[in-house]
Amino acid sequence: MEAVAKFMFAASQEDELSFEKGSVLNVLDKDEDKNWYKAELGDRDGWIPCTYISMKPHSWFHGKITRKQAEEALLQLQFEGAFLIRESESSPGDFSLSVRTGDNVQHFKIFKDDDRKYHLWIRKFSSLNLLVEHHKTNSVSKTQEIFLNEVDFRDEMVQALFTFTAQDNDELSFVAGDWITVLDKSNPNWWKGQVHGSIGIFPANYVSPPTQNTT
Numbered sequence: 001m002e003a004v005a006k007f008m009f010a011a012s013q014e015d016e017l018s019f020e021k022g023s024v025l026n027v028l029d030k031d032e033d034k035n036w037y038k039a040e041l042g043d044r045d046g047w048i049p050c051t052y053i054s055m056k057p058h059s060w061f062h063g064k065i066t067r068k069q070a071e072e073a074l075l076q077l078q079f080e081g082a083f084l085i086r087e088s089e090s091s092p093g094d095f096s097l098s099v100r101t102g103d104n105v106q107h108f109k110i111f112k113d114d115d116r117k118y119h120l121w122i123r124k125f126s127s128l129n130l131l132v133e134h135h136k137t138n139s140v141s142k143t144q145e146i147f148l149n150e151v152d153f154r155d156e157m158v159q160a161l162f163t164f165t166a167q168d169n170d171e172l173s174f175v176a177g178d179w180i181t182v183l184d185k186s187n188p189n190w191w192k193g194q195v196h197g198s199i200g201i202f203p204a205n206y207v208s209p210p211t212q213n214t215t
Helices: 067-075 128-134
Strands: 002-005 024-029 036-041 044-049 053-055 061-063 083-087 095-101 104-112 156-159 179-184 190-195 198-203
Touching (some): 024 053, 061 067, 067 083, 067 095, 067 104, 083 128
Antiparallel strands (some): 002 024, 002 053, 156 179, 179 190
């Protein structure tokens, strides 16, 4: 997932990543440390302070969800080619592409070469965003025509201001900084939403004001 640097950062440790204000970084891991994210910039990678960047959320990026959760989310959508990208379960640090085709969901491993280029086949890209754009008009499959169809997973999205831990089965847990799909706001105090493949209700005052989806 991409992020834009709000400030310049100069690494003070060997495992940190320096960058300039305005740099666009690929975020690889947000879960190991809540204050530091693993990211890459060009041919370099390292840890960066999360407060120095602004995430560029996409409705198709679902982070750390399982293969089964991806299938459940996509089968709820009545659109051929509906897709999402998730973190690989079997290969930490890598990504998988899940695409609805007919009544099924196909899964594709997203490869990354030594130059940190992403690809499904021969054509390579410097970011997941560019890979997605390419495969909207070029099939992701070699055996059948499957094109990515970017559909809305929500009407609005909000960012969590605080961490919320579900107390009941119908509630939705999330951590500060997560982007949440808003599904229902009929109750002004408790909204229904989706994050990381899970659906439930959450307190509306735990999130930022809604942002209209423009995809």
